[in-house]
């Protein structure tokens with residue numbers, strides 16, 4: 001018997017010393033289920049009452065004012081009651097609990113208490129959502145899942161690109177059929193180009209025309225030129241390409257009108273034109289001008305064309321993905337109008353609060369705060385909006401340049417021709433030489 005106990009003890013010791021860390025490295029989710037979750041669940045249940053009182057989530061069943069003779073007496077009642085909490089449920093990287101709100105309570109107080117809860121439960125973060133009136137769902141994540149996001153999968157769909165992993169462990173998908181236009185903001189070295197590379201890798205095998213506008217001489221998007229139907233590398237070329245796209249869009253509009261449909265997706269397969277995704281790297285290069293008249297005119301033209309594409313493109317199969325280091329109204333009045341049309345927002349680390357505010361501020365103030373807390377070590381981490389109006393932290397899949405160039409070379413033969421756009425570009429390039 002004593003030998004058995006000794007062997008058991010040795011086994012437990014070996015597990016603690018070697019097995020635990022091995023499992024943590026190999027299968028972090030299992031490590032969490034076996035060791036982390038029971039301890040965290042116990043911590044949630046044992047600390048709930050104290051934390052709820054400290055963060056004003058607990059309320060007293062007795063009113064704060066009472067009558068003492070003719071006097072109204074005001075004060076804190078004794079023994080506040082914490083809201084009812086469900087048993088913590090394990091998730092892959094954390095746990096969730098449902099809290100039943102006290103009458104008159106709103107989820108706002110729980111949002112304010114989220115940091116305190118994360119601290120008390122010793123977890124990375126606590127997110128607060130309200131799935132149903134009167135209930136809040138507290139989702140705790142044990143460690144930052146975006147430090148080493150695993151590879152996730154998603155069902156392939158046309159015009160949808162699996163670009164990374166969400167904080168929840170789900171797939172981060174940019175679905176252009178659901179959200180037709182996107183704005184990507186981020187300081188230099190924050191991960192914008194990597195995200196664009198990932199997007200191109202995902203769209204390259206699909207029947208989609210890619211048009212690039214990279215006024216930094218085509219240094220970024222030039223890598224994918226083999227799979228691009230057109231690539232503008234300076235503002236003059238951008239004006240020509242965007243102008244030709246507006247004309248193309250007007251032709252599609254006429255086709256739809258004649259066929260009696262409201263979008264190209266309602267046209268029969270044979271008549272449906274190929275969808276076009278216009279990728280703009282560095283928005284500021286299109287908008288800024290040095291004050292000279294011709295430069296100013298070009299900037300204004302770019303602004304007008306982009307706005308037109310964004311306003312009408314969704315139904316006509318023309319989609320915009322616009323990236324920039326700094327997105328602010330100082331770039332010109334057209335930027336704010338354009339932003340309003342770009343429903344999908346992605347904000348990496350930014351240098352100025354104005355850009356985070358511009359990217360996410362009109363959608364959610366909390367998202368702005370979270371975007372501003374992304375550090376320089378977290379390249380590729382961003383706050384992104386979801387199709388149903390929510391937001392999440394996410395990290396793009398690191399896609400090395402060699403992989404993207406290999407994919408674009410493999411699918412180069414699939415590149416659809418856009419003759420009007422190519423002709424406009426050639427005409428400008430001919431005029432320049």
Ligand SMILES: Nc1ncnc2c1ncn2[C@@H]1O[C@H](COP(=O)(O)OP(=O)(O)OP(=O)(O)O)[C@@H](O)[C@H]1O
Pocket residue numbers: 186187188189190191192193194195325379380381395396397398
């Ligand atoms: N998802 C990611 N995971 C890990 N590292 C990443 C990720 N995305 C980017 N990085 C790292 O950050 C570096 C900078 O990324 P990237 O070139 O995409 O930034 P950028 O915002 O486009 O910068 P710039 O504006 O200067 O072109 C990359 O070389 C890469 O090492």
